[in-house]
Amino acid sequence: MKQTGFTTTQVHADRKCNSPQDGAVHTASTNSVLFEYKDAQSIVDVFQGKKAGHVYSRSSSGAVTALANQVNLLEKGVGAVCFATGMGALSSTFFSLFKSGDHLIVSQYLFGNTRSLMNTLADMGIQISFVDVTALQSIKEAYQPNTRAVFTETVANPVTQVADIQAIGRYCKERQILLLVDNTMTPPPVFNAQKAGASLIICSLTKYVGGHGNALGGAVIDTGQFDWRQFDNIKPAYQVDDVSQWGLTQIKKKGLRDMGATLAPEAAHKLAVGMETMGLRIPRSCENAKHLATFLDNHPKVDRVYYPGLADHPQHFIAREQMESGYGAILSVDLVNKIDPIAFLNQLELVICATHLGDNRTLALPVASTIFHESGEQERQKMGISDTMIRISVGIEDIDDIIADFAQALDAF
Template sequence: MKKRREFETEAVRTQLGRSQYLEHSSPMYLTSSFVFEDAEDMRASFAEEKDRNIYSRYSNPNSSEFIDKVCKMEGAEDGFAFASGMAAVFSTFAALLEHGDHILSARSIFGSTHTLFTQFFPKWNIGTSYFKLDELDEIENLITPNTKLIYAESPTNPGVDILDLEALGAIAKKHNLIFIIDNCFASPYLQQPIAFGADLVIHSGTKLMDGQGRVLAGITVGNGELIDKIYRFSRITGPSLSPFNAWVLSKSLETLGVRVDRHCENALKVAEFLEQHPRIDWVKYPFLPSHPQYELAKKQMKAGGCVVAFEVKGGLGAGQRFFDSVKMMSLSANLGDSRSIVTHPASTTHSKLSSEERALVGISDGMIRVSVGLEHVNDIIADIAQALE
């Protein structure tokens, strides 16, 4: 039996077969379409009697390499790559859901996903019920005959709470539901939800996968039969990832492990600093012992990730003064970048939610989310310290 290679080795060594030019690094295939040898070759290709590239909206060598890498990282059977994380979210649901179906979702999810569930899916008579992080025992009471799937993020955005993936997986299996996890806060390096029972795993490749704020991307990987449905929906509707962005991401994945190691090392030190600071009401980071789900985080994750959430004493006004006082860190809505980023969720990523909806998922007006980057941790802490003062 062939020994499975380690994560970092697969990230570096999974690549396309070399062409006649014997290139060491995979080339870019910036082509919209592919040619055929003759009429029979073209007929057989469109009839899917041959596994080959036809049109880059369907597949492209660069996209295939990127998908192959992520599948190996996540332990997935197959996948499809998208133009953005939200394209992955929408297309995955749209491919699997039918008129009248019901979604069971964790309440703490990305603001755009919540808007999708509450403003767009109801047009097609697709309903959503939410469960709280601390109410997993109540999930089964929310399941209806029309419930099709369970969806969650872990760690959550932006409060970095941790959900029990194994418990959710067991519930989904018991009731024959599809279990989908958004894993972009952890990346496949820190967490593989399929090992805990997930059927599908979604990533915004824009975040840690790229890691340098260059390209938009999304990907869904998992069960082969479900991915086939997503693929057939997506080749018609056209949300596929561009070959150039796929090439960039495949290169980025080669350094995912070393980058995320440094992100996590820096983030833990930042969280420890904030926890001792007199001007901070509270701080949350999965691998901080004071985190409510610390033991669960250690069970599911290799390390705590790059995101730290905290509240400055003094509420919204104090939070705004903190933002205006930051000198080095970037004010942006992205995360997982090599540069440290500060975000105010209530006025940015989750601004479309009402104050009541934000309160239900633990987003206070003064909450600050820091995506801790790859700068020297002393400089990151110094910038936070001077802004707090």
Template sequence: MSQYEMGFTTSIVQADRIAGVPHGGVHQAIHTSTQFGFEKVEDLIGVFQGAVKGSFNYARQGTPTTAALESKITQLERGCGTVCFSTGMGAVAAVFLTLLKAGDHLVSSRYVFGNTNSLLGTLRDLGIEVTLVEPTSQAAVAFALRPNTRMVFVETIANPGTQIPDLPAIGELCRDAGVLYVVDNTVTSPALFTPRNVGASLVINSLSKTLGGHGAALGGSVTDTGIFDWSRYPNIFNSYRRGDSTYWGLQQIRKKGLRDMGASLSSQQAHQIAIGMETLALRVQRSSATAMELARYLREHPGVAAVHYPGLEEHPQFETARQWFGACSWLLSFDLRDVGTMTSVLNALKIPIKATGLGDTRTLIIPVAPTIFWEAGAETRRDMRIADGMIRVSVGLEDATDLLEDFEQALTKVGAISNPKRNTSC
């Protein structure tokens, strides 16, 4: 049985053994060398000139350990290749800065991760035009397209508002327009969604979150799905227009994003992430189920004004989530009815850790407006529908009953009435 015939988790946990590892090891070795030698200087020259493939010369562009991780991610995202980075933002920045240039136009979802939103401001300063759109509407995206539009960027589930783009419709639009379609799959991960199925050209994952899953290693990745025709993309440098055009884009991302910009993933971090990935499906199933229970509980609580979770029937993109996602993941947000009680509620909680970050085994919680979106300003928060009383929760692997009881005691402690109609069915 080949790796491509195996089930999702089997393919992850058996990947190293199938690929072959020295000395019969169960896992790939951690390669700490920064330089790699060659028997013949002709081979070293060939690597630099692109004539020799599959060899390593300097760890900034990759090691056997990072290559093994890239292979696993490529398999999960059903792509033709992957480049790993030291952080998720390193991956996002590499896509923008290596494939766009001054005078180009980028169309982006208005509901993007706070640091990505900040990066979009940097792109504008570099002469790249950026238009923020309502991604739940194909018409809004279509209206924003221009002759110089090179890329459309969306996230599968927005952080923190949980808006979901019209993923397949945008894919059709980008295909017809010949525009790069870049999908950040971090929240859903390949365990719940395959962006290739909706026509994504490139798929980004923050490996620090769902894939790594234990809050123990930073990393990011860009996967090429093999759908986009790079021979028609004007921003590929002449030196990379050699051989099979399928790999031109990814080669440019690796050369410019790793070799020139240096956002390189270490072998130690790559190994940690690869081990974390082995429990990916199990973790996502458990945290999604618990998040669903918590969302249903909070929806009925008198102290809560709104709950944002795609698994709830009243969520605006509930049907999209049900059709395309295997579950609705660990991310939910809710708005307190009385903003003045926010700090008291958070301080009364005993299980969730008051911290930034997402996709951990432990439940993490944070007030959104005064922290991760404070720098964005009130106007941006209003455009992104981030209320002053919004609280983001990254649901972990704790027992659902313990979490629900903790939220109830915290909400009750600050003056809200305990809710007798609590629904804990999944």
């Protein structure tokens, strides 16, 4: 019997992909830093990539490799590497693949931490062009002979601009350049980044994959869509027999061995267990978000709601074409001018004021004064972030309770 259902696949992924010992359904979380080899030639062969194995847990361990196999299955890739955090995955990828003199076309709507990373790359001689990724023409106009890649998030955080990834993917294939997609906000089953043409998928496992706010992690997945022989930055030492693994091999060697962005086995175990319920958690959060966005959109004390599932969202039709299951579970709102966002958040009773997203619990925070404070007012205006904006990550609670909490908070003003 072939098992094809999303949740069925995720629930059984660990035991099917990794064959845990002693009949366990989860791979053991082994905490050893070092690994013994009875035959010295074996450790030589592993070091030289002639055979699979673990030599030092900074580079690999059983639990982390098992998680990578599951993440790869989730995104239908040809391989994956896991890291300590989502930012670890991002920085390892960019520092491993690009060098001074390269040019990157990047979304102008990037999340604050990621935008800061782009500025760091610029300081090191990598040229960065920030563009409107909702319009393919802006990417075409930014293209240069030294352009190596386009990088975007699927849905921007927090204003929810939706990148036209299918069009961007076709263009990148035509130009033979990489398309790097941060799929954190819309992981499967919401969005299929491989189908849309992404070369590499980068994500924070901390968010929707883990789902429980109890472990940090990140991952890079190669979709198999890009021919690495077209990419001059792969060093000869990492041009292994399987061309599809060239990029991941260099990212793994640089990001884990050299930079040490290593995921701990205990965190890998928690994230792997969290993955099992993605097919239940994410659709529930997306449906809740749709109902909450509709309620807030019709409330007189809310000036504007930013959510791709609303018909008046600027990229609603792009989202409707690209998303396979819902529109994500992140939305942002601008309150009417007389309502102070801090006072409003203090009025909420069920919703938690916290900087996180993709959790089982509904979370909210004031955007301009927290996660985008360092960006400055001018940059925030370019990104569409108002001083009163509140970002909401919708959880899996009963929707009537979520709406009731927002209703009572709004009624207080």
